[in-house]
Amino acid sequence: MADKSNTITLVITHTLQPGQHQAYERWLERIMPEAQTFPGHLGVNVIRPHKEGNTYNVVIRFDTLEHLYAWTQSDRRKQLVDEIAPLLAADDHIEVRTEAAFWFTPPEPDVKRPASWKQFLITLLVIFPSTNLVPWITAKLFPSMVGTLPLHFINDAFVVALVVWLWMPVMTRLFARWLKG
Missing domain, CATH: 3.30.70.100 (Alpha-Beta Plaits)
Incomplete structure (x- = not known):
């Protein structure tokens, strides 16, 4: 199961x-x-x-x-x-x-994964702005919900969606050479 x-x-x-x-x-x-x-x-x-x-x-x-x-x-x-x-x-x-580590797994079996510190930096580069911008935007859009659990859920959902479907694919492509080096 x-x-x-x-x-x-x-x-x-x-x-x-x-x-x-x-x-x-x-x-x-x-x-x-x-x-x-x-x-x-x-x-x-x-x-x-x-x-x-x-x-x-x-x-x-x-x-x-x-x-x-x-x-x-x-x-x-x-x-x-x-x-x-x-x-x-x-x-x-x-x-x-x-697990979510597939972002950093090369398609070729003989290519090693990027160093953990590089994975950390790319992930931080994506997460930090997302977790700061999204709450700021949603607070402007929904001022009466600031500090509520539903707004935290909305923020988390937006951050995860941005990371999974936009930022990580873009960043891993943009930094592909650096990640391989």
């Missing part, structure tokens, strides 16, 4: 054959809404390649391992994966993670 307190993360790495970016993007537009219809789906994030790259990382979150398994073993997903196979330079690489 999966630990329901942890998010289960599926990281799929697809390396495309040259010139297949547009076809792959169209495929993503079809498969992402399909995944959202499955129970326990918590969101998806696509980390696109650098300008000269061909490797996409698709990060899908589910609430339990059972729900993740239901999606990965579904006939619809298998059909969509079969459709995309001709565009790929290699078979897809799939990892299942139960």
Whole structure:
């Protein structure tokens, strides 16, 4: 039985054959809404390649391992994966993670993870401004709620959403070279 307190993360790495970016993007537009219809789906994030790259990382979150398994073993997903196979330079690489450390895990197995102090600095660079700006903005928008539990919840939800879906993907791409060094 999966630990329901942890998010289960599926990281799929697809390396495309040259010139297949547009076809792959169209495929993503079809498969992402399909995944959202499955129970326990918590969101998806696509980390696109650098300008000269061909490797996409698709990060899908589910609430339990059972729900993740239901999606990965579904006939619809298998059909969509079969459709995309001709565009790929290699078979897809799939990892299942139960922790947030996937942000700093290189897709290539022979590449070491960034030093812990670098992970700390990037995370701090993301968390510090978010946890200071979001409460300031929400206090301006909802002055009567300042200091209440509902506003703390709203602040936390916004900070987590910004970190997971915006800042960490941007920062890990922006600092990719430094993180590898």
